Amino acid sequence: MDHNKLALPVGATLDRFIMRKQEDFPYATGELSQLLRDIALAAKIVNREINRSGLIDIAGAYGNRNVQGEDQQKLDVIANIRFIRALRNGGEVCTIVSEEDDEMIQTGNTQGKYIVAIDPLDGSSNIDVNVSIGTIFSIYRRMSPTGTDGTEQDCLQPGTHQVAAGYVIYGSSTMLVYTTGNGVNGFTYEPSLGEFFLSHPNIVSPKTGTIYSINEGSSDSFSEGVAEFVTYCKQNNFSARYIGSLVADFHRNLLKGGIYIYPATKKAPQGKLRLLYECNTLAFIVEQAGGKASNGRQRTMEIEPSNLHERCPLFIGSTELVEMAEAFLAKEQASTNVVISSH
Ligand SMILES: O=P(O)(O)OC[C@H]1O[C@](O)(COP(=O)(O)O)[C@@H](O)[C@@H]1O
Ligand SMILES: [Mg+2]
Numbered sequence: 001m002d003h004n005k006l007a008l009p010v011g012a013t014l015d016r017f018i019m020r021k022q023e024d025f026p027y028a029t030g031e032l033s034q035l036l037r038d039i040a041l042a043a044k045i046v047n048r049e050i051n052r053s054g055l056i057d058i059a060g061a062y063g064n065r066n067v068q069g070e071d072q073q074k075l076d077v078i079a080n081i082r083f084i085r086a087l088r089n090g091g092e093v094c095t096i097v098s099e100e101d102d103e104m105i106q107t108g109n110t111q112g113k114y115i116v117a118i119d120p121l122d123g124s125s126n127i128d129v130n131v132s133i134g135t136i137f138s139i140y141r142r143m144s145p146t147g148t149d150g151t152e153q154d155c156l157q158p159g160t161h162q163v164a165a166g167y168v169i170y171g172s173s174t175m176l177v178y179t180t181g182n183g184v185n186g187f188t189y190e191p192s193l194g195e196f197f198l199s200h201p202n203i204v205s206p207k208t209g210t211i212y213s214i215n216e217g218s219s220d221s222f223s224e225g226v227a228e229f230v231t232y233c234k235q236n237n238f239s240a241r242y243i244g245s246l247v248a249d250f251h252r253n254l255l256k257g258g259i260y261i262y263p264a265t266k267k268a269p270q271g272k273l274r275l276l277y278e279c280n281t282l283a284f285i286v287e288q289a290g291g292k293a294s295n296g297r298q299r300t301m302e303i304e305p306s307n308l309h310e311r312c313p314l315f316i317g318s319t320e321l322v323e324m325a326e327a328f329l330a331k332e333q334a335s336t337n338v339v340i341s342s343h
């Protein structure tokens with residue numbers, strides 16, 4: 001192994017990093033590298049829109065509801081258009097699944113080998129109040145032959161089939177964090193140079209932590225196990241941190257240690273977050289950083305998707321905390337089984 005080729009210094013550009021990583025795969029053809037560049041380009045454009053969103057009339061609702069029944073914000077639509085255009089023009093992607101579109105989007109690139117599942121703008125409720133928001137994306141290799149449009153089966157692959165996953169966080173600084181199954185790296189955007197620079201090489205998430213992130217506004221409808229875990233956190237002086245943008249809550253906990261939970265609630269029996277372009281994506285990243293992700297019982301990435309916009313509960317973050325939360329849920333399940341069997 002040529003050790004000089006190993007680690008790139010902090011400050012290396014994203015482009016050089018992608019090229020360097022591609023050399024690790026002798027049979028790599030450069031298409032995935034190009035796709036990552038296409039996503040980075042769209043992120044730069046969306047970042048510009050977000051940074052000046054208070055100045056120009058892109059605040060507020062767009063006037064449509066998406067397939068989730070949510071009021072689309074103008075920036076949801078703008079980000080969706082920008083990413084779809086970059087993926088279509090890049091030529092590597094045959095089919096896109098987007099939070100903002102009911103159906104699969106066929107790009108017309110029938111020779112494209114990749115499928116992208118994307119949440120173009122995450123944290124929509126925080127758009128107009130200058131709080132960190134993000135973009136979340138997963139990349140899969142198609143299973144169907146090239147020369148045709150991608151199929152629903154191509155889009156409904158389990159998270160374990162991801163070839164890459166990442167997010168952009170538009171916060172006090174803009175960062176791109178991603179994995180191709182070889183560790184997790186973070187890049188910070190330098191707007192005056194228009195470049196992403198390696199700032200967080202080989203992110204490793206602490207095995208435990210004292211931060212818990214859950215919307216306690218829904219605590220009345222938490223299950224017994226979730227409620228007991230939250231009580232445990234409070235009794236052990238954990239800090240409650242909830243921004244309301246999944247990407248931002250996840251990113252903080254990834255770096256500092258902690259757990260983010262969006263459980264099943266009476267209002268959202270399957271939770272709120274989407275398996276294909278929120279849960280699976282962050283699950284791949286957290287596992288590559290040494291953390292864990294489940295729906296409280298099953299490893300998120302092993303869940304077989306059955307529809308494009310399916311939701312699932314999410315317990316994600318430091319391994320010891322996720323396992324502790326799972327233990328509380330298992331205890332709840334056991335006591336439920338006792339009650340059932342005694343009747
Ligand atoms: O307001 P709630 O119910 O706590 O939900 C907040 C969660 O919903 C989301 O906004 C859902 O994502 P979108 O904004 O992409 O629809 C997450 O970012 C966030 O963690
Ligand atoms: Mg989202």
Ligand SMILES: [Mg+2]
Pocket residue numbers: 076099119120121122123124
């Ligand atoms: Mg969204």
